[in-house]
Amino acid sequence: MEVEAYRRLFPLPYYERHLAESVRPTPASRPIPDTTVAVAPSPPPTGPPSSKVGDTTMLAAIKLEVMTPGAESPDQGSLGIEFHMPPICSPLVRPGRPAEVAPVISKQISDVVMSSGVIDLKELSLINGKAAWMAYLDIYCLNADGSLFDAALLSAIAAFSNLQIPLVSVNEDGRVIAVSGKLQEESKLELVNKEKRKLSLRSTPFSLTCMLHKNYIFADPTAEEESIMDTVVTVVIDSLGRLVSVYKAGGSVLVYNSALQECIILAKKRAEELQKILADALSPQMDLDSD
Amino acid sequence: MATSSTTTYSPSQSLEKRQQQQQRRRLFREIDWKRSDGREFHQCRPAFLRTGAASAAAGSAYVEFGTTKVIVSVFGPRESKKAMMYSDIGRLNCNVSYTTFSAPIRGQGSDHKEYSLLLHKALEGAIILETFPKTTVDVFALILESGGSDLPAIISCASLALADAGIMMYDLVSAVSVSCFGANLVIDPMAEEEACQDGSLMITCMPTRHEITQLTLTGEWSTAKINENIDNYTVTLSLLLYYR
Numbered sequence: 318m319e320v321e322a323y324r325r326l327f328p329l330p331y332y333e334r335h336l337a338e339s340v341r342p343t344p345a346s347r348p349i350p351d352t353t354v355a356v357a358p359s360p361p362p363t364g365p366p367s368s369k370v371g372d373t374t375m376l377a378a379i380k381l382e383v384m385t386p387g388a389e390s391p392d393q394g395s396l397g398i399e400f401h402m403p404p405i406c407s408p409l410v411r412p413g414r415p416a417e418v419a420p421v422i423s424k425q426i427s428d429v430v431m432s433s434g435v436i437d438l439k440e441l442s443l444i445n446g447k448a449a450w451m452a453y454l455d456i457y458c459l460n461a462d463g464s465l466f467d468a469a470l471l472s473a474i475a476a477f478s479n480l481q482i483p484l485v486s487v488n489e490d491g492r493v494i495a496v497s498g499k500l501q502e503e504s505k506l507e508l509v510n511k512e513k514r515k516l517s518l519r520s521t522p523f524s525l526t527c528m529l530h531k532n533y534i535f536a537d538p539t540a541e542e543e544s545i546m547d548t549v550v551t552v553v554i555d556s557l558g559r560l561v562s563v564y565k566a567g568g569s570v571l572v573y574n575s576a577l578q579e580c581i582i583l584a585k586k587r588a589e590e591l592q593k594i595l596a597d598a599l600s601p602q603m604d605l606d607s608d
Numbered sequence: 609m610a611t612s613s614t615t616t617y618s619p620s621q622s623l624e625k626r627q628q629q630q631q632r633r634r635l636f637r638e639i640d641w642k643r644s645d646g647r648e649f650h651q652c653r654p655a656f657l658r659t660g661a662a663s664a665a666a667g668s669a670y671v672e673f674g675t676t677k678v679i680v681s682v683f684g685p686r687e688s689k690k691a692m693m694y695s696d697i698g699r700l701n702c703n704v705s706y707t708t709f710s711a712p713i714r715g716q717g718s719d720h721k722e723y724s725l726l727l728h729k730a731l732e733g734a735i736i737l738e739t740f741p742k743t744t745v746d747v748f749a750l751i752l753e754s755g756g757s758d759l760p761a762i763i764s765c766a767s768l769a770l771a772d773a774g775i776m777m778y779d780l781v782s783a784v785s786v787s788c789f790g791a792n793l794v795i796d797p798m799a800e801e802e803a804c805q806d807g808s809l810m811i812t813c814m815p816t817r818h819e820i821t822q823l824t825l826t827g828e829w830s831t832a833k834i835n836e837n838i839d840n841y842t843v844t845l846s847l848l849l850y851y852r
Contacts, residue, residue, distance in 0.1 A: 372663040372664070374662070376707075376752065378707075378709040380618070380708070380709055380714040381618075381619075382616035382617055382618050382619075382714065383616060383617055383618075383619050384615070384616040399708075401707075401708075403705055403707075403748070403750045404681075404703055404705075404746070404748040405662065405665070405668070405679060405680070405681035405748045405749070405750050406662070406664060406681075407664050408664060408665070408683045408686070411746075412703040412705070412719060412748065413719075451616045453708070453714055455707065455708045455709055457707055457750070457752075459661075459662060459679060459750075460661075460662040460663060460664050460665075461664055462663060462664055483619065485619050492617070493619045494619055495619040540664070
């Protein structure tokens with residue numbers, strides 16, 4: 318039987334025979350696929366950066382809107398994070414029938430962003446008790462090839478790193494209005510936020526998803542691997558090496574402590590790599606700013 | 609997470625913006641004016657086209673017309689839905705949706721029914737449906753950024769994606785739109801121009817066969833002007849040159 322036919326008909330034995338030889342049957346036998354992050358210098362308030370992990374591609378953008386902060390937190394802004402899987406991303410998603418995993422990933426991302434404390438919501442405040450920014454982060458999956466959460470989180474962090482807050486002022490009606498470059502000189506309006514034009518991110522979270530099968534661990538599974546084997550562990554680690562979250566939702570493989578620890582070590586290594594990739598992607602931006 | 613009770617607004621919806629819009633509207637009434645990106649009236653925006661943007665799809669393409677950015681994935685031919693009747697010829701299924709950040713003001717990012725239908729009609733005639741009986745080809749478009757002339761960009765992009773997927777077609781389909789302002793005709797309008805136009809015309813054609821697959825006219829037009837425009841579709845030919 319031809320190899321390709323065998324792969325399609327008997328995917329699990331095909332994988333197991335590779336694993337017995339300690340080889341990963343993905344196109345190239347590389348441990349972790351190439352990762353790239355691109356940050357687009359598009360005009361504020363949008364800054365759509367995209368991130369690519371292997372073939373999984375994400376596009377994230379932030380829109381800033383103004384809101385009245387709630388009574389319990391008058392000096393805080395707010396975040397709204399949504400993850401979308403449009404039908405273009407995968408043959409499994411059809412229009413009108415949203416993918417089940419999309420809301421799950423939305424929730425996971427917003428939990429990680431909120432709990433890791435990467436963003437200080439106080440930085441999104443404009444006028445204490447009157448106005449604050451509501452940051453809508455929308456992440457679109459353009460191509461789904463496994464490990465969606467990792468790529469989505471990376472793009473979310475890239476989007477926050479690149480967020481540029483526009484200059485605003487308050488008009489007579491008490492509404493906040495944007496002040497563009499030209500108007501800035503003419504208007505006698507007082508600017509509300511001369512500082513605070515960029516968010517200062519604290520310890521950024523990075524994640525790695527590992528797939529478990531029998532006693533093997535594979536990092537960063539592809540869509541094909543995810544369809545064949547079902548147990549995944551997602552570990553989120555921040556840039557200081559602290560554990561933010563470990564997620565293992567059941568599955569047929571039960572994990573020993575040692576395997577979980579192995580996943581955490583892998584995630585730590587990955588977090589260091591991602592930090593470097595992200596810093597490289599953002600550095601040309603910083604050069605522009607200093608000019 | 610956001611509480612749904614809070615209402616938010618975009619700070620750019622200011623009075624100045626509205627005044628600018630009115631000024632522009634007055635400007636467009638005049639015979640001679642400059643387009644804000646410095647183009648001639650009969651000049652298209654720079655275009656960027658690439659095929660094979662997404663690996664999960666059978667074929668895909670990414671197109672940029674100025675600031676308009678569109679990505680299209682084609683899936684199939686694959687099994688038609690169970691509920692569908694038997695069919696000797698293939699089916700084409702189109703869907704167009706916008707991202708929430710495609711427009712300057714954050715939207716809901718929903719499906720666009722009208723564009724889905726128009727895309728279907730524009731492509732239907734160009735695809736040799738007999739080559740994939742009983743099955744469906746899905747064409748899904750996502751507008752990443754909307755900067756005017758969205759539909760022509762979607763149609764051109766979709767035809768490239770179909771070609772990338774190896775779907776048999778009579779010819780590639782290219783599209784362009786023209787806006788009418790009083791006495792002037794403006795090709796490949798931007799969003800701000802589309803907002804103030806008197807009428808618009810969109811033409812989709814198969815350039816090597818000199819066949820028009822779709823022609824839509826909206827707004828005020830005189831017969832003479834329509835005829836002039838149909839001749840203008842040679843301009844779309846030049847668009848096709850980018851593909852090759």
